[in-house]
Amino acid sequence: xxxxxxxxxxxxxxxxxxxxxxxxxxxxxxxxxxxxxxxxxxxxxxxxxxxxxxxxxxxxxxxxxxxxxxxxxxxxxxxxxxxxxxxxxxxxxxxxxxxxxxxxxxxxxxxxxxxxxxxxxxxxxxxxxxxxxxxxxxxxxxxxxxxxxxxxxxxxxxxxxxxxxxxxxxxxxxxxxxxxxxxxxxxxxxxxxxxxxxxxxxxxxxxxxxxxxxxxxxxxx
Amino acid sequence: xxxxxxxxxxxxxxxxxxxxxxxxxxxxxxxxxxxxxxxxxxxxxxxxxxxxxxxxxxxxxxxxxxxxxxxxxxxxxxxxxxxxxxxxxxxxxxxxxxxxxxxxxxxxxxxxxxxxxxxxxxxxxxxxxxxxxxxxxxxxxxxxxxxxxxxxxxxxxxxxxxxxxxxxxxxxxxxxxxxxxxxxxxxxxxxxxxxxxxxxxxxxxxxxxxxxxxxxxxxxx
Numbered sequence: 382x383x384x385x386x387x388x389x390x391x392x393x394x395x396x397x398x399x400x401x402x403x404x405x406x407x408x409x410x411x412x413x414x415x416x417x418x419x420x421x422x423x424x425x426x427x428x429x430x431x432x433x434x435x436x437x438x439x440x441x442x443x444x445x446x447x448x449x450x451x452x453x454x455x456x457x458x459x460x461x462x463x464x465x466x467x468x469x470x471x472x473x474x475x476x477x478x479x480x481x482x483x484x485x486x487x488x489x490x491x492x493x494x495x496x497x498x499x500x501x502x503x504x505x506x507x508x509x510x511x512x513x514x515x516x517x518x519x520x521x522x523x524x525x526x527x528x529x530x531x532x533x534x535x536x537x538x539x540x541x542x543x544x545x546x547x548x549x550x551x552x553x554x555x556x557x558x559x560x561x562x563x564x565x566x567x568x569x570x571x572x573x574x575x576x577x578x579x580x581x582x583x584x585x586x587x588x589x590x591x592x593x594x595x596x597x598x599x600x601x602x
Numbered sequence: 603x604x605x606x607x608x609x610x611x612x613x614x615x616x617x618x619x620x621x622x623x624x625x626x627x628x629x630x631x632x633x634x635x636x637x638x639x640x641x642x643x644x645x646x647x648x649x650x651x652x653x654x655x656x657x658x659x660x661x662x663x664x665x666x667x668x669x670x671x672x673x674x675x676x677x678x679x680x681x682x683x684x685x686x687x688x689x690x691x692x693x694x695x696x697x698x699x700x701x702x703x704x705x706x707x708x709x710x711x712x713x714x715x716x717x718x719x720x721x722x723x724x725x726x727x728x729x730x731x732x733x734x735x736x737x738x739x740x741x742x743x744x745x746x747x748x749x750x751x752x753x754x755x756x757x758x759x760x761x762x763x764x765x766x767x768x769x770x771x772x773x774x775x776x777x778x779x780x781x782x783x784x785x786x787x788x789x790x791x792x793x794x795x796x797x798x799x800x801x802x803x804x805x806x807x808x809x810x811x812x813x814x815x816x817x818x819x820x821x822x823x
Contacts, residue, residue: 386607389631409635487755537780551779
């Protein structure tokens with residue numbers, strides 16, 4: 382595509398700049414106007430395993446598309462490689478979009494990519510996006526807040542860095558959190574998390590929803 | 603405008619349907635593709651005080667634009683009126699977009715508008731959006747999560763329903779929350795909230811950012 386005019390999309394992607402662009406939870410209709418404009422004008426697009434693949438149709442025909450999707454078990458090394466790639470491409474004069482699933486700053490590595498740009502003196506822009514914890518329940522008919530019922534919600538990693546030990550997430554405090562709890566990447570630890578919350582006083586009658594492939598055609602709940 | 607082609611915007615707004623559409627925190631570039639397509643095809647658009655006004659340029663020339671912005675002090679009455687308006691317009695055969703600031707289900711009244719549609723038998727669709735608590739700090743260079751530092755964030759109302767009393771938000775649990783706290787609409791109670799968190803054990807050295815008009819040209823922090 383590439384030539385699509387996007388209202389309110391702002392200026393085209395600039396040579397020598399890195400754009401940390403959120404793609405939202407999966408439905409390409411949730412991609413933002415600025416994000417679409419940047420995808421349509423970048424010369425390099427480094428995209429995630431979870432970024433909405435349809436949106437890559439917006440890219441220029443001559444754009445270099447680089448799949449940097451990470452396997453769950455080998456984050457650390459790959460992230461360094463991604464950081465280095467973004468910096469190297471920008472320094473080579475490309476207009477670089479790092480196209481990520483969800484929001485770049487919500488339990489993603491966007492802040493580390495921003496740090497890499499700062500360290501390298503490469504200009505960058507962050508484009509926030511719809512986060513799955515809000516949108517996936519919404520598509521399932523569940524509001525994360527509701528007047529009189531839930532005046533708050535919390536987004537918590539369900540897949541902690543094993544090197545941090547178990548104490549980083551205080552399940553006692555979480556069990557008392559006055560609102561909806563949204564666990565990301567929690568499917569592998571769902572039993573332990575539920576047990577910890579109940580042990581800390583969360584009623585066993587608390588309603589629970591599990592969503593996978595939220596907002597996409599593969600949506601299951 | 604109205605005729606703008608929006609990639610991945612999905613089908614046009616349907617007669618007799620209510621669309622609860624989030625406009626994001628202020629920057630019209632953060633409006634989503636589905637949201638833009640619905641704005642461009644609705645026959646009635648009921649818009650908020652905080653929905654990005656520029657995005658209304660997308661509307662059809664013959665669309666009826668209705669300002670339903672609420673003053674902070676008279677929520678209750680106005681919300682009933684808004685619910686009734688949405689239902690009446692849809693029943694009259696309009697394709698109705700309810701265009702809201704932020705996300706319709708995050709400390710907004712979108713879930714009540716959805717309930718009104720259900721009660722009236724009017725079909726509706728929810729279009730999630732970028733929420734200010736994530737985007738406004740991002741524009742200020744602050745990630746709400748960061749590996750090794752903040753594995754979670756919480757969005758909490760800073761402007762509780764006065765009829766609920768003070769006990770709905772448990773500041774003791776909030777003070778122990780293992781991540782970033784995002785207080786919405788908290789400017790009027792910032793002293794009391796800070797005092798309550800410190801009294802519950804939050805270190806007085808905890809970094810704090812105040813953002814107003816986040817992501818807009820009036821942005822101050």
